[in-house]
Amino acid sequence: MALSVDLFGTLVDADRPDAPWDAVADSLAARDVRVPDDWEAAYRRSHREYERGREAPLDEHVRLALASRGVDVSPDTAREAVLAAFDAPVTVRDGARDVLRAAHDRGGVAVCSNCSVPGLVERTLARADLGPETDLGPDSVVTSVDCGWRKPHERIFQAAADALGVPLSELVHVGDDARTDGGAGRVGATSVLLDDASLATVADRLREGSLC
Structure with a gap:
Protein backbone atom coordinates (compact mmCIF):
# COMPACT_ATOMS: atom_id res chain seq x y z
CA MET A 1 0.00 0.00 0.00
CA ASP A 15 -5.80 32.15 2.37
CA ARG A 16 -7.24 32.76 -1.09
CA PRO A 17 -7.83 36.22 -2.61
CA ASP A 18 -11.52 37.16 -2.82
CA ALA A 19 -10.88 38.79 -6.21
CA PRO A 20 -8.11 36.76 -7.89
CA TRP A 21 -8.06 39.03 -10.95
CA ASP A 22 -7.10 41.94 -8.69
CA ALA A 23 -4.36 39.92 -7.01
CA VAL A 24 -2.96 38.95 -10.39
CA ALA A 25 -3.27 42.53 -11.66
CA ASP A 26 -1.27 43.86 -8.71
CA SER A 27 1.38 41.21 -9.24
CA LEU A 28 1.62 41.99 -12.95
CA ALA A 29 1.85 45.72 -12.30
CA ALA A 30 4.66 45.11 -9.80
CA ARG A 31 6.54 43.54 -12.73
CA ASP A 32 5.93 46.53 -15.00
CA VAL A 33 3.29 44.76 -17.07
CA ARG A 34 0.53 47.03 -18.38
CA VAL A 35 -2.78 45.83 -16.99
CA PRO A 36 -5.76 46.51 -19.31
CA ASP A 37 -8.57 48.73 -18.01
CA ASP A 38 -11.06 45.88 -18.46
CA TRP A 39 -8.78 43.30 -16.87
CA GLU A 40 -11.49 41.66 -14.75
CA ALA A 41 -13.57 40.96 -17.88
CA ALA A 42 -10.52 39.59 -19.71
CA TYR A 43 -9.51 37.43 -16.74
CA ARG A 44 -12.96 35.96 -16.24
CA ARG A 45 -13.40 35.01 -19.89
CA SER A 46 -12.22 31.71 -21.35
CA HIS A 47 -9.57 32.12 -24.04
CA ARG A 48 -8.96 28.49 -24.92
CA GLU A 49 -10.91 25.24 -25.01
CA TYR A 50 -9.55 22.34 -22.96
CA GLU A 51 -10.34 18.65 -23.16
CA ARG A 52 -12.60 17.52 -20.33
CA GLY A 53 -10.49 16.74 -17.27
CA ARG A 54 -7.49 18.71 -18.51
CA GLU A 55 -5.89 21.33 -16.28
CA ALA A 56 -5.95 24.92 -17.51
CA PRO A 57 -2.66 26.43 -16.27
CA LEU A 58 -3.38 29.84 -14.80
CA ASP A 59 -0.18 31.40 -16.11
CA GLU A 60 -1.19 30.36 -19.63
CA HIS A 61 -4.67 31.79 -19.07
CA VAL A 62 -3.18 35.09 -17.90
CA ARG A 63 -0.93 35.33 -20.97
CA LEU A 64 -3.90 34.64 -23.25
CA ALA A 65 -6.08 37.15 -21.42
CA LEU A 66 -3.40 39.82 -21.76
CA ALA A 67 -2.83 38.96 -25.41
CA SER A 68 -6.55 39.38 -26.07
CA ARG A 69 -6.07 43.00 -25.02
CA GLY A 70 -2.87 43.50 -27.01
CA VAL A 71 -0.44 43.04 -24.10
CA ASP A 72 2.47 40.63 -24.52
CA VAL A 73 4.17 39.10 -21.51
CA SER A 74 6.85 36.42 -21.31
CA PRO A 75 5.97 32.98 -19.95
CA ASP A 76 8.45 33.45 -17.09
CA THR A 77 6.95 36.77 -16.06
CA ALA A 78 3.42 35.39 -16.19
CA ARG A 79 4.45 32.39 -14.12
CA GLU A 80 6.20 34.52 -11.50
CA ALA A 81 3.29 36.97 -11.29
CA VAL A 82 0.68 34.24 -10.86
CA LEU A 83 2.70 32.41 -8.21
CA ALA A 84 3.26 35.61 -6.25
CA ALA A 85 -0.45 36.46 -6.42
CA PHE A 86 -1.48 33.20 -4.76
CA ASP A 87 1.51 32.51 -2.50
CA ALA A 88 -0.25 33.28 0.79
CA PRO A 89 0.10 32.23 4.44
CA VAL A 90 -1.07 28.72 5.26
Whole structure:
Protein backbone atom coordinates (compact mmCIF):
# COMPACT_ATOMS: atom_id res chain seq x y z
CA MET A 1 0.00 0.00 0.00
CA ALA A 2 1.05 3.59 -0.69
CA LEU A 3 -0.69 6.79 0.35
CA SER A 4 -1.47 9.96 -1.55
CA VAL A 5 -2.91 12.97 0.26
CA ASP A 6 -4.70 16.05 -0.98
CA LEU A 7 -3.12 19.36 0.07
CA PHE A 8 -5.55 22.28 0.21
CA GLY A 9 -8.37 21.64 2.66
CA THR A 10 -6.79 18.38 3.80
CA LEU A 11 -3.23 18.96 5.01
CA VAL A 12 -3.38 22.76 5.04
CA ASP A 13 -5.80 25.67 4.95
CA ALA A 14 -4.67 28.57 2.76
CA ASP A 15 -5.80 32.15 2.37
CA ARG A 16 -7.24 32.76 -1.09
CA PRO A 17 -7.83 36.22 -2.61
CA ASP A 18 -11.52 37.16 -2.82
CA ALA A 19 -10.88 38.79 -6.21
CA PRO A 20 -8.11 36.76 -7.89
CA TRP A 21 -8.06 39.03 -10.95
CA ASP A 22 -7.10 41.94 -8.69
CA ALA A 23 -4.36 39.92 -7.01
CA VAL A 24 -2.96 38.95 -10.39
CA ALA A 25 -3.27 42.53 -11.66
CA ASP A 26 -1.27 43.86 -8.71
CA SER A 27 1.38 41.21 -9.24
CA LEU A 28 1.62 41.99 -12.95
CA ALA A 29 1.85 45.72 -12.30
CA ALA A 30 4.66 45.11 -9.80
CA ARG A 31 6.54 43.54 -12.73
CA ASP A 32 5.93 46.53 -15.00
CA VAL A 33 3.29 44.76 -17.07
CA ARG A 34 0.53 47.03 -18.38
CA VAL A 35 -2.78 45.83 -16.99
CA PRO A 36 -5.76 46.51 -19.31
CA ASP A 37 -8.57 48.73 -18.01
CA ASP A 38 -11.06 45.88 -18.46
CA TRP A 39 -8.78 43.30 -16.87
CA GLU A 40 -11.49 41.66 -14.75
CA ALA A 41 -13.57 40.96 -17.88
CA ALA A 42 -10.52 39.59 -19.71
CA TYR A 43 -9.51 37.43 -16.74
CA ARG A 44 -12.96 35.96 -16.24
CA ARG A 45 -13.40 35.01 -19.89
CA SER A 46 -12.22 31.71 -21.35
CA HIS A 47 -9.57 32.12 -24.04
CA ARG A 48 -8.96 28.49 -24.92
CA GLU A 49 -10.91 25.24 -25.01
CA TYR A 50 -9.55 22.34 -22.96
CA GLU A 51 -10.34 18.65 -23.16
CA ARG A 52 -12.60 17.52 -20.33
CA GLY A 53 -10.49 16.74 -17.27
CA ARG A 54 -7.49 18.71 -18.51
CA GLU A 55 -5.89 21.33 -16.28
CA ALA A 56 -5.95 24.92 -17.51
CA PRO A 57 -2.66 26.43 -16.27
CA LEU A 58 -3.38 29.84 -14.80
CA ASP A 59 -0.18 31.40 -16.11
CA GLU A 60 -1.19 30.36 -19.63
CA HIS A 61 -4.67 31.79 -19.07
CA VAL A 62 -3.18 35.09 -17.90
CA ARG A 63 -0.93 35.33 -20.97
CA LEU A 64 -3.90 34.64 -23.25
CA ALA A 65 -6.08 37.15 -21.42
CA LEU A 66 -3.40 39.82 -21.76
CA ALA A 67 -2.83 38.96 -25.41
CA SER A 68 -6.55 39.38 -26.07
CA ARG A 69 -6.07 43.00 -25.02
CA GLY A 70 -2.87 43.50 -27.01
CA VAL A 71 -0.44 43.04 -24.10
CA ASP A 72 2.47 40.63 -24.52
CA VAL A 73 4.17 39.10 -21.51
CA SER A 74 6.85 36.42 -21.31
CA PRO A 75 5.97 32.98 -19.95
CA ASP A 76 8.45 33.45 -17.09
CA THR A 77 6.95 36.77 -16.06
CA ALA A 78 3.42 35.39 -16.19
CA ARG A 79 4.45 32.39 -14.12
CA GLU A 80 6.20 34.52 -11.50
CA ALA A 81 3.29 36.97 -11.29
CA VAL A 82 0.68 34.24 -10.86
CA LEU A 83 2.70 32.41 -8.21
CA ALA A 84 3.26 35.61 -6.25
CA ALA A 85 -0.45 36.46 -6.42
CA PHE A 86 -1.48 33.20 -4.76
CA ASP A 87 1.51 32.51 -2.50
CA ALA A 88 -0.25 33.28 0.79
CA PRO A 89 0.10 32.23 4.44
CA VAL A 90 -1.07 28.72 5.26
CA THR A 91 -2.15 26.87 8.39
CA VAL A 92 -1.29 23.22 8.90
CA ARG A 93 -4.47 21.38 9.87
CA ASP A 94 -4.72 19.46 13.12
CA GLY A 95 -3.59 15.89 12.58
CA ALA A 96 -1.80 16.54 9.27
CA ARG A 97 1.68 15.90 10.59
CA ASP A 98 0.49 12.79 12.43
CA VAL A 99 -0.96 11.39 9.19
CA LEU A 100 2.27 11.99 7.30
CA ARG A 101 4.34 10.46 10.10
CA ALA A 102 2.15 7.35 10.22
CA ALA A 103 2.10 7.08 6.42
CA HIS A 104 5.89 7.16 6.18
CA ASP A 105 6.02 4.28 8.64
CA ARG A 106 3.80 2.23 6.30
CA GLY A 107 5.26 3.02 2.86
CA GLY A 108 5.51 5.71 0.20
CA VAL A 109 3.70 9.03 0.50
CA ALA A 110 2.70 11.50 -2.21
CA VAL A 111 0.87 14.79 -2.18
CA CYS A 112 -1.68 14.72 -5.00
CA SER A 113 -3.27 18.13 -5.54
CA ASN A 114 -5.43 19.99 -8.02
CA CYS A 115 -3.69 23.32 -8.57
CA SER A 116 -3.54 25.49 -11.70
CA VAL A 117 -0.65 27.65 -10.46
CA PRO A 118 2.80 26.25 -11.30
CA GLY A 119 4.96 25.92 -8.21
CA LEU A 120 2.25 26.82 -5.71
CA VAL A 121 1.92 23.36 -4.18
CA GLU A 122 5.66 23.13 -3.64
CA ARG A 123 5.75 26.66 -2.21
CA THR A 124 2.82 25.88 0.10
CA LEU A 125 4.52 22.73 1.39
CA ALA A 126 7.65 24.76 2.08
CA ARG A 127 5.63 27.43 3.93
CA ALA A 128 4.07 24.68 6.05
CA ASP A 129 7.46 23.08 6.73
CA LEU A 130 6.20 19.95 4.99
CA GLY A 131 8.38 20.00 1.90
CA PRO A 132 10.09 16.87 0.50
CA GLU A 133 13.33 17.96 2.16
CA THR A 134 11.78 17.63 5.66
CA ASP A 135 11.34 14.46 7.69
CA LEU A 136 7.57 14.50 7.16
CA GLY A 137 7.61 15.68 3.55
CA PRO A 138 6.19 13.53 0.75
CA ASP A 139 8.30 11.22 -1.37
CA SER A 140 6.64 12.73 -4.43
CA VAL A 141 4.49 15.72 -5.36
CA VAL A 142 1.90 15.26 -8.11
CA THR A 143 -0.02 18.32 -9.26
CA SER A 144 -2.66 18.77 -11.92
CA VAL A 145 -0.73 21.65 -13.50
CA ASP A 146 2.33 19.44 -13.93
CA CYS A 147 0.70 16.18 -15.00
CA GLY A 148 -1.98 17.95 -17.05
CA TRP A 149 -5.06 16.29 -15.54
CA ARG A 150 -7.31 17.28 -12.64
CA LYS A 151 -8.83 15.02 -10.04
CA PRO A 152 -11.12 13.08 -10.40
CA HIS A 153 -9.52 12.05 -13.72
CA GLU A 154 -7.87 8.66 -13.55
CA ARG A 155 -4.60 9.94 -14.99
CA ILE A 156 -3.66 12.08 -11.99
CA PHE A 157 -4.24 9.18 -9.59
CA GLN A 158 -2.27 6.92 -11.93
CA ALA A 159 0.52 9.50 -11.90
CA ALA A 160 0.58 9.38 -8.10
CA ALA A 161 0.65 5.57 -8.11
CA ASP A 162 3.44 5.56 -10.70
CA ALA A 163 5.45 8.07 -8.66
CA LEU A 164 5.21 5.77 -5.66
CA GLY A 165 5.94 2.63 -7.66
CA VAL A 166 2.67 0.82 -6.94
CA PRO A 167 -0.29 -0.26 -9.09
CA LEU A 168 -3.36 1.94 -8.88
CA SER A 169 -5.15 -0.79 -6.93
CA GLU A 170 -2.63 -0.35 -4.08
CA LEU A 171 -3.01 3.42 -3.82
CA VAL A 172 -5.02 4.93 -0.96
CA HIS A 173 -5.93 8.59 -1.48
CA VAL A 174 -7.02 10.83 1.41
CA GLY A 175 -8.88 14.07 0.74
CA ASP A 176 -11.74 16.35 1.70
CA ASP A 177 -13.76 16.58 -1.53
CA ALA A 178 -16.12 13.77 -2.53
CA ARG A 179 -16.26 14.89 -6.16
CA THR A 180 -12.52 15.22 -6.77
CA ASP A 181 -10.74 13.13 -4.12
CA GLY A 182 -13.53 10.57 -4.13
CA GLY A 183 -12.66 9.92 -7.75
CA ALA A 184 -9.81 7.68 -6.60
CA GLY A 185 -12.34 5.08 -5.52
CA ARG A 186 -14.07 5.26 -8.89
CA VAL A 187 -10.95 4.47 -10.91
CA GLY A 188 -9.57 1.49 -9.01
CA ALA A 189 -7.74 3.05 -6.07
CA THR A 190 -9.15 3.51 -2.55
CA SER A 191 -10.47 6.88 -1.41
CA VAL A 192 -10.77 8.01 2.20
CA LEU A 193 -12.75 11.21 2.72
CA LEU A 194 -12.47 13.50 5.73
CA ASP A 195 -16.26 13.62 5.90
CA ASP A 196 -16.05 9.99 6.98
CA ALA A 197 -12.83 10.01 9.01
CA SER A 198 -10.83 12.79 10.68
CA LEU A 199 -7.11 13.14 10.10
CA ALA A 200 -6.54 11.73 13.59
CA THR A 201 -8.63 8.69 12.68
CA VAL A 202 -6.74 8.26 9.41
CA ALA A 203 -3.45 8.32 11.32
CA ASP A 204 -4.74 5.71 13.79
CA ARG A 205 -5.94 3.45 10.98
CA LEU A 206 -2.58 3.77 9.23
CA ARG A 207 -0.78 2.66 12.39
CA GLU A 208 -3.22 -0.23 12.77
CA GLY A 209 -2.87 -1.22 9.13
CA SER A 210 -6.64 -0.98 8.66
CA LEU A 211 -6.93 1.98 6.30
CA CYS A 212 -7.93 -0.16 3.35
